Amino acid sequence: xxxxxxxxxxxxxxxxxxxxxxxxxxxxxxxxxxxxxxxxxxxxxxxxxxxxxxxxxxxxxxxxxxxxxxxxxxxxxxxxxxxxxxxxxxxxxxxxxxxxxxxxxxxxxxxxxxxxxxxxxxxxxxxxxxxxxxxxxxxxxxxxxxxxxxxxxxxxxxxxxxxxxxxxxxxxxxxxxxxxxxxxxxxxxxxxxxxxxxxxxxxxxxxxxxxxxxxxxxxxxxxxxxxxxxxxxxxxxxxxxxxxxxxxxxxxxxxxxxxxxxxxxxxxxxx
Amino acid sequence: xxxxxxxxxxxxxxxxxxxxxxxxxxxxxxxxxxxxxxxxxxxxxxxxxxxxxxxxxxxxxxxxxxxxxxxxxxxxxxxxxxxxxxxxxxxxxxxxxxxxxxxxxxxxxxxxxxxxxxxxxxxxxxxxxxxxxxxxxxxxxxxxxxxxxxxxxxxxxxxxxxxxxxxxxxxxxxxxxxxxxxxxxxxxxxxxxxxxxxxxxxxxxxxxxxxxxxxxxxxxxxxxxxxxxxxxxxxxxxxxxxxxxxxxxxxxxxxxxxxxxxxxx
Numbered sequence: 001x002x003x004x005x006x007x008x009x010x011x012x013x014x015x016x017x018x019x020x021x022x023x024x025x026x027x028x029x030x031x032x033x034x035x036x037x038x039x040x041x042x043x044x045x046x047x048x049x050x051x052x053x054x055x056x057x058x059x060x061x062x063x064x065x066x067x068x069x070x071x072x073x074x075x076x077x078x079x080x081x082x083x084x085x086x087x088x089x090x091x092x093x094x095x096x097x098x099x100x101x102x103x104x105x106x107x108x109x110x111x112x113x114x115x116x117x118x119x120x121x122x123x124x125x126x127x128x129x130x131x132x133x134x135x136x137x138x139x140x141x142x143x144x145x146x147x148x149x150x151x152x153x154x155x156x157x158x159x160x161x162x163x164x165x166x167x168x169x170x171x172x173x174x175x176x177x178x179x180x181x182x183x184x185x186x187x188x189x190x191x192x193x194x195x196x197x198x199x200x201x202x203x204x205x206x207x208x209x210x211x212x213x214x215x216x217x218x219x220x221x222x223x224x225x226x227x228x229x230x231x232x233x234x235x236x237x238x239x240x241x242x243x244x245x246x247x248x249x250x251x252x253x254x255x256x257x258x259x260x261x262x263x264x265x266x267x268x269x270x271x
Numbered sequence: 272x273x274x275x276x277x278x279x280x281x282x283x284x285x286x287x288x289x290x291x292x293x294x295x296x297x298x299x300x301x302x303x304x305x306x307x308x309x310x311x312x313x314x315x316x317x318x319x320x321x322x323x324x325x326x327x328x329x330x331x332x333x334x335x336x337x338x339x340x341x342x343x344x345x346x347x348x349x350x351x352x353x354x355x356x357x358x359x360x361x362x363x364x365x366x367x368x369x370x371x372x373x374x375x376x377x378x379x380x381x382x383x384x385x386x387x388x389x390x391x392x393x394x395x396x397x398x399x400x401x402x403x404x405x406x407x408x409x410x411x412x413x414x415x416x417x418x419x420x421x422x423x424x425x426x427x428x429x430x431x432x433x434x435x436x437x438x439x440x441x442x443x444x445x446x447x448x449x450x451x452x453x454x455x456x457x458x459x460x461x462x463x464x465x466x467x468x469x470x471x472x473x474x475x476x477x478x479x480x481x482x483x484x485x486x487x488x489x490x491x492x493x494x495x496x497x498x499x500x501x502x503x504x505x506x507x508x509x510x511x512x513x514x515x516x517x518x519x520x521x522x523x524x525x526x527x528x529x530x531x532x533x534x535x536x
Contacts (some may be wrong), residue, residue: 134394136376137387143373146362153322153360155348155446156377164387 002129002169004201005209006162007145008062012070013200015077016047016170018192020177022087023047025095025187034096036117040178047174051167059163062148074192081189092188095181118179122216125172130212132168137161173200202241206248208255217256275300275482276321276352276450281330283316283506290316291327292506298450298482303473305497305514306486307527312503314486315357318452322354323347334450349381353448357455357486359439363428367419367438370427371410374445375399379406401447409445416475417441433460433468440472444479451476453485457492465489469496490518490528502527 003010020043027042028034054073061069082090132138140161143151148158181187190196199222207218222241229240252258274297283291290313298304306314319325321332323344332340339347362370372394380387382400389397394406402409414420417437422430427438436456443451456472457465469492476483487493493500493514500517502510504526510517517523 132388135388136380136393139369139373139376140387142364142369143362146364147360150360150362150442151373151377152344153348153354154374154377154442155345155381157345161387 001204001207001209001212001215002132002141002165002172004204005141005145006165008162008165009067009201010070010169011067011194011197011201012072012074013169013173014192014194014196015070015074016051016173017177017180017196017200018074018077018081018187018189019050020044020047020174021181021187021191022081022177023174024178024181025093026087028095029093036114036182037121039182040121040175043174043178043181044171045174047170047177048167051170052163055163055166058166059159071194071197074197075194078189078192081192088188090189092186092190094186096185114183118183121175121179125175126212126216129172133212137164141165202245204255205245206255208252208257210254210257210261214255214257221256273300274298275335277333278317278321279331279333281317281320281327281332283320283325283327289506291320291330294330294506294508296501296508296511298484299499300482301480302482303477303496303498304484305493305500306484306503307488307490307493307500307517307523308503309527312527313506314503315454316506317503318354318454318484318486321347322352322452348446348448351447351449352452353443353446353450354452355436355440355443355454355456357458359435361427361435361438361442364426366424366426367414367430368410368423370438370442371413371445372406374442375406375409378446399445413441413444413475416444416478418471433464436460437468437472440476444476447479448481450482450484453483455486455488457487457489465492466495494518 003013020040023042023046024039027039033039033042058066058069081087081092087093140151140156144158144161151158151161177191180191203215203218203222206222207214225241225244226237229237233240248255254261276298278297279295281291281294283289288311290311292313294313294317296317306317308314316325320327323339323342323346327340330340331338334347334350334352337350339350339352342350362373365373378399378401379389379393379397396405398404399406399409402412404412411420414423417440419434419437419441422434422438427435430438436459440451440453440456453472457469460468473483473496485497487497497514500510500512500514501508502517502520502523504522509526510520510523512520518528
């Protein structure tokens, strides 16, 4: 969402999602640190550092070049993980149930505790992103999408802004990966595969970029469509997802959230 | 009057075309300078070199005694030299108000008022540098100056041509420039509206103490509003004088104005 607001479609956001997951998993596997919050911090840090370095390259590019370069980088990580026996190769590895601040919940509660921790972190990050959207940088994103030349002539560096946005988006993806790793309890190289990035893009296009609530709603709707379609037709469920995406692009090009925006604008004019 | 901007011996070639051939001009503070010339004469190249879009192959540009020749556009803007465009460069998907807020956000961030990550309160409490008022008041002030207040909720890409031009110039004012370069501010505007528009623009920018250079093809506009004229031809300045003198210059009449228009002017 943060990148799409600036007109940048990352076909490789799974790179940071997977890095976050593997950083969290490696912490438990090799160092014995299994605290969920420490794992999330490790996921964020690993993704942030990688994005900071790669951002020097990617922030120069726009459009299809940005998209494909980000895709290539995520597939490089996928290839490295597949070939790495120490990290479980194509099978990945399992992650132990996580304690919360050194408190290990009982077996019956561990799943709920992890989900609760995930929810708390998600809400906290959502509030941070909501605040970010009101900062000068947050407001600059659609301006970069519309007219980068004007941004430069108003005194801002578009490349610097894109670099910062890229790192923010990577940190969020890294935390997401660590959360997914701890809630599912297993990680594998498919987390870096291009179809994972495709899911992120699907959700963002489905939901729109008008609010921080939109990606959450989009993810929920995506899973409902996915689960229902798979349930009804296990062999052709992708067809239903494709049809849903087609309908959104044709009828609501700004995503589902544009309906909410239109309604709130109408209400503001005629309360 | 001291020179605020001093271009010396600027040269720029595009292949076989000489766009600037030893162009020199010292621009006095608080002056209004008209740049005239046929298409391809070198006016926009001159503006592009001053604002950092093009680097001259030779020569130097000084602004308030500082060499700005090698600086990129954003740094030149931060120093106080802004420009508008022949084709308005707006943020098309945003409203007029949000266009202003993007610009004010950049000014606030560059002033280190919390940088690009300053929170929501920055808009309500921090004074915008140069104006000493919060963001919303500055936006109201500039929009009112340019007669754009009624358009604030309209999307920039659906505005009429003349209004787009005004917004393009209004956007430059959020940075509180000291020098403003206007690239054909009245192009695409009807003959009836040109003078009123130019009057409004100059009143708005001169009220803030801005030195103005404007590119213009309409000699009536030039003779009415410019205090000094730089006439370009073939990458050179062939006349640098008051409008009446410059427009009567035989070389300017032959290469720039044309005899009929010169007589009319």
